[in-house]
Amino acid sequence: MTPALQADRLGKRYSQAWALREATFEVPAGAVVGLVGPNGAGKSTLLQMTIGLLEPTEGRVAVFGATSRANRADTLGRVSYVAQDHPLYRDFSVGDMFRFGRHMNPRWDQALAQQRMKVLGIPLNRKIKRLSGGQQAQVALAMALAKRAPLLVLDEPVASLDPVARVEFMREVMAAVADTGLTVVIASHVVSELERICDHVIVLTEGRMQLAGQVDELVGCHWLLTGPRTGARAGFPGMVVHRADSDRHSTVLIRTHPGRPALPDWQTQPVGFEELVLAYLQRPAATTASDPDRAQRLPGSVTKAVSR
Amino acid sequence: MTWVTWRQHRGEALGGLALIGALALVLLWLSGPMRFAFSTDGLAGCVAASARGGGCLTRIQSFMSQFGFTFNQLLLTLILIPGLIGVIVGAPLLGREFEQGTWRMAWSQTVPRTRWLVTKLALVTGGLVVLGAAMTAVFTWYRSPMDQLTGHLTWAAFDFEGVVLTAYLLCAFAFAVLAGLLIRRSVSAMVAAFIPWLVIRGMVDFGLRPHFLRPLTSRLPRSASINFGPNMVPPMTGHLGDNVLGVTTTAVNQLVSYQPADWFWRLQFTEAGLYLVLTAAAIGTAVWLLHRRAA
Numbered sequence: 001m002t003p004a005l006q007a008d009r010l011g012k013r014y015s016q017a018w019a020l021r022e023a024t025f026e027v028p029a030g031a032v033v034g035l036v037g038p039n040g041a042g043k044s045t046l047l048q049m050t051i052g053l054l055e056p057t058e059g060r061v062a063v064f065g066a067t068s069r070a071n072r073a074d075t076l077g078r079v080s081y082v083a084q085d086h087p088l089y090r091d092f093s094v095g096d097m098f099r100f101g102r103h104m105n106p107r108w109d110q111a112l113a114q115q116r117m118k119v120l121g122i123p124l125n126r127k128i129k130r131l132s133g134g135q136q137a138q139v140a141l142a143m144a145l146a147k148r149a150p151l152l153v154l155d156e157p158v159a160s161l162d163p164v165a166r167v168e169f170m171r172e173v174m175a176a177v178a179d180t181g182l183t184v185v186i187a188s189h190v191v192s193e194l195e196r197i198c199d200h201v202i203v204l205t206e207g208r209m210q211l212a213g214q215v216d217e218l219v220g221c222h223w224l225l226t227g228p229r230t231g232a233r234a235g236f237p238g239m240v241v242h243r244a245d246s247d248r249h250s251t252v253l254i255r256t257h258p259g260r261p262a263l264p265d266w267q268t269q270p271v272g273f274e275e276l277v278l279a280y281l282q283r284p285a286a287t288t289a290s291d292p293d294r295a296q297r298l299p300g301s302v303t304k305a306v307s308r
Numbered sequence: 309m310t311w312v313t314w315r316q317h318r319g320e321a322l323g324g325l326a327l328i329g330a331l332a333l334v335l336l337w338l339s340g341p342m343r344f345a346f347s348t349d350g351l352a353g354c355v356a357a358s359a360r361g362g363g364c365l366t367r368i369q370s371f372m373s374q375f376g377f378t379f380n381q382l383l384l385t386l387i388l389i390p391g392l393i394g395v396i397v398g399a400p401l402l403g404r405e406f407e408q409g410t411w412r413m414a415w416s417q418t419v420p421r422t423r424w425l426v427t428k429l430a431l432v433t434g435g436l437v438v439l440g441a442a443m444t445a446v447f448t449w450y451r452s453p454m455d456q457l458t459g460h461l462t463w464a465a466f467d468f469e470g471v472v473l474t475a476y477l478l479c480a481f482a483f484a485v486l487a488g489l490l491i492r493r494s495v496s497a498m499v500a501a502f503i504p505w506l507v508i509r510g511m512v513d514f515g516l517r518p519h520f521l522r523p524l525t526s527r528l529p530r531s532a533s534i535n536f537g538p539n540m541v542p543p544m545t546g547h548l549g550d551n552v553l554g555v556t557t558t559a560v561n562q563l564v565s566y567q568p569a570d571w572f573w574r575l576q577f578t579e580a581g582l583y584l585v586l587t588a589a590a591i592g593t594a595v596w597l598l599h600r601r602a603a
Binding site for chain 2: 071
């Protein structure tokens with residue numbers, strides 16, 4: 001089956017600096033993908049290349065098998081995009097925004113957009129600037145859904161919203177996913193937001209991929225070890241992702257095969273999604289890029305999901 | 309796209325309409341006394357009777373010094389208007405999309421940004437051409453009594469008539485669109501576009517226009533009095549509407565270099581062409597940059 005999203009050694013350079021390099025991953029249709037990374041990690045760059053706003057410097061990214069090209073109607077029409085801070089024309093009414101959407105998109109679903117506003121109690125004749133931040137986000141989401149594209153990309157959709165609006169926004173996204181079977185990519189630097197909704201995760205730091213894969217699989221092959229402090233680095237069955245030493249104890253996150261590793265002297269615990277992602281976010285990008293024996297240590301099934 | 313363009317620029321369209329209305333009212337009010345004087349002094353008949361205009365020199369000169377002066381007082385303001393309209397309409401076209409972040413929304417719709425820009429530019433340019441033509445019509449109507457006496461080659465007339473005014477307007481618009489793309493701020497882009505526009509206007513008016521076409525030379529006896537200027541009627545060449553550029557005195561003659569009255573349209577099209585080349589260059593660069601932008 002064609003993956004909904006497929007990147008192959010994707011990279012983007014702005015004048016001198018690389019914003020993203022060597023991004024390689026696959027996302028199956030129907031997945032809800034969390035794209036996690038600190039600000040400036042390359043999330044927006046990755047998304048903009050996917051949706052056809054930016055052209056890659058190297059590599060390629062494809063949506064349902066078709067390579068994304070910047071500034072082309074076929075690419076643009078395949079993806080719905082809600083940009084960071086959900087920008088809309090402030091002096092347009094909600095109805096004007098929808099009319100804009102209708103003029104700019106051939107498959108526009110006006111009934112769907114209007115129905116959503118009715119359910120949410122947002123009047124069509126209200127000016128955008130008179131709406132709350134949460135309502136503006138809902139209008140932007142309605143526009144993205146009414147575009148009727150099979151991939152929905154949300155860039156930091158809730159970063160600027162209050163907690164109640166965040167929950168409401170995410171609830172609407174998940175309802176839409178349940179209704180339509182959309183594939184969704186949500187970029188965020190707030191890991192806790194993603195835990196409830198994502199079944200796939202991609203972690204980026206400093207323009208490099210740290211982790212990519214299905215959440216359950218990834219959680220299943222990581223273990224948190226606690227034991228007496230030891231200077232030894234080796235001896236763990238798998239790759240050490242993160243290590244924290246206190247005076248007497250060490251806490252080590254390892255990546256290994258599924259199945260609890262048997263280690264005398266160490267307490268072995270499963271790891272939570274948030275802990276797992278945070279551990280990868282803390283890894284300096286340089287170490288991942290030049291970890292010599294990492295490829296050998298990784299279980300084969302996930303090797304391709306991690307940057308070399 | 310037509311509706312989108314209209315929705316985003318309708319405020320400017322109404323502003324342009326209001327401006328034309330206000331301009332027409334002011335000039336209508338100012339033209340009353342001038343038209344009255346023109347008919348009561350019988351200047352039209354006087355000019356027709358003696359093609360060289362010599363017969364009623366004093367009356368023509370007093371008319372021009374009175375009413376030409378009114379227009380010249382307004383001139384400094386009026387001369388800026390096409391540039392101001394151009395930058396006010398042009399700078400936000402891309403600048404505001406960047407300022408408010410809406411470019412990410414606008415350019416991620418199915419219509420690609422290049423088509424979005426080209427359509428918007430075409431429609432807004434069309435609107436500006438209509439506005440420029442309307443302003444030209446108002447100015448030409450207002451100046452018509454004076455122009456019967458002095459012709460349209462003095463810059464108080466030339467810059468407001470024919471096709472150049474619309475070309476000035478489009479040129480300022482194009483500069484501002486490009487500046488909006490490069491600077492990403494509407495107000496800074498307005499300033500950044502207006503200054504070069506004004507410099508070019510000055511250079512063309514005072515430096516280039518006399519050289520668009522090689523001026524003709526008329527040979528007058530040394531005894532002829534040397535006086536020329538916009539309101540000198542008739543000019544030294546003796547033919548109404550000629551634009552005297554300069555006088556050189558030789559041992560036996562005075563050589564008067566001048567643009568004859570019937571060069572008006574040739575000069576208009578040459579100058580408008582120059583501005584339209586600049587317009588096309590700026591617009592072309594903007595479209596190319598936006599198309600290529602990180603692509």
